[in-house]
Amino acid sequence: MSRVxxxxxxxVLALITEDELVSVTEALVAAAGENPGGTEEATIAVLEAFCLGAGLETLTEEAAPGRPNLTAVLPGGERPGLLFLGHSDVVPAGEGWERPPFEPYVRDGRLYGRGSTDMKGGLAAVAVALKALKAAGAQLPGPVTLACTVDEEDLGIGIRAYTRAHAGESFSGCIVAEPTDLATVIGCRGDSYIDVTVHGKSAHSGRPSDGRSAINAAAKIIGLVVEDHERLQETQDPLLGAGSWNVGLIDGGSGTSMVAGECRLSLDRRLMPDDDPHRILDGLRARIGEAGIDQDGIGVSASVTMEMPGFRTPEDHPLVGDAVAALADCGFASGISGWTAACDGGFIARDFGVPTIVLGPGGLNDQAHQVNESVSIAELVTAARAYALLCLRQAKAG
Structure with missing residues (x-):
């Protein structure tokens, strides 16, 4: 590395301070944004105000009424630059907190509050890193972009709106600032929801043969789903595991003394990077037909109601090596791993065709979506510094 x-x-690293990271994260946590609920606007207002004060260019675009996506850009040269991706919503706080969940506080080196790990801390780390780059006068061959979308925790309307609005833009790579305990995640499974409605014929339970039980037919479909899940587990990818099924919701019938005329299933189907949920649904329909379930007065309708693609970036890609090296230079030895969870990064990898990794402060399994959620302040500092180094190094390589 040259002296310059x-x-x-x-x-740049000297401009990234613990005090500022804590202050920004606390402000973002206090803005709440529980989803379902569509209340991300306050979080976007806090983040936009900070980015404007840092000298970044900002743009808000409504993904739905009152639900704006935010794009903040640190200008650079003509080459494609890095895209940092995050989301403004948090899961509902729920009960059982030792303090109010949206009144953040610090204790023993950790910052507590709903969203501190997932993922207000990651957003703060990116924003503070970009501010430091701007203040230091860093000359980047390409712009660096922070995209903060709504609705990641539910149906993903924000990322879909972002990819449509920014189609045709070019990036050298994408870093999703979701919590990974600062591991460099190079692949994620995707996710999809499949809703199935079984239509039967209601009748008095005293003469069940007069009706056609939608619940009985739905139980047979669940059996097919369980069989397919077990088949999928026979082949395990060393990084991502396998695709999987889960029957998350079932609702049917109108009374104990009546044959159920309708039954609804909500299925979660986790996806490997090359899986297409619509082809998966076609396969389920075919198995239902082969089993003769949709006959003799029983009808079945089904649709894909949500899909989030998976992705995989080669372990030897320069973005991966740059991330590991940047963390090492910040005093953190980062492992390389995969996620069985899903994230919005799959849309960026698919729709923009760019290498994508997940890398952020906080723990997915022990903190995200948990009561008394918290994030390590030391991880916030390390993440912000590593992001800044990635911008300086990866943009030059791009």
């Missing part, structure tokens, strides 16, 4: 390059890196 080392100097600008030192200047």
């Amino acid at each position: 390059a080392a100097s600008i890196e030192d200047d």
Whole structure:
């Protein structure tokens, strides 16, 4: 590394402070944004105000009424630059918190509050890193973009709106700032929801043969789903595991003394990176037909109601190596791993065709969506500094 390059890196890192990271994260946590509920607007207002104060260019675009996506850009040269991706919504706080969930506080080196890990801390780390790059006068060959979308925790309307609105833009790579305990995640499974409605014929339970039980037919469909799930588990990918089924909801019938005229199933189908949920649904329909379930007065309708694609970036891709090296230079030894969870990064990998990783402060399994959620302040600092180094190094390589 040249003396000039080392100097600008030192200047940028010196501008990233624990106090500012804590302050920004606390403000974002206090803005709440529980979803379902569509209340992300306050979070976007806090993030936009900080980005404007940092000298970034900002743009808000409504994904739905009162639900704006935010794009903040640190200008650079003509080459494609990095895209950082995050979301403004949090899951409902629920009960059992030791303090109000949207009144953040610090204790023993951790910042507590709903969304601190998933993922207000990651958003704060990106924003503070971009501010430091701007303040240090870093000359980047390409712009660096932060995209913050709504509705990641529910149906993903925000990321879909973002990819439509920004189709044709080019990026050198994407870093999703979701919580990974600062591991470099190079692949994620995707997710899809499949809703199935079984139509039968209601009758008095004293003469069940007069009706056609939608619940009985739905039980047979559940059997097919369980069989397929077990088949999928026979082949395990060393990084991502296997696709999977889960019957999440079932609702049917109108009374104990009546044959059920209708039954509804909501199925979760986790996807491998090359899976297409519509082809998966076609396969389920075919098995229903082969089993003779949709006959003799029974009808079945089904549709894909949500899909989030998976992705995989080669372990030897420069973005992966740059991320591991940046963390190492910040004093953190990052492992390379995969996620069985899903995230919005799959849309970026698919729709923009760019290498994508997930890398952020906080723990997915032990903190995200948990009561008394918290994030390590030391991880916030390390993440912000690593993001800044990635911008300086990856943009030059791009």
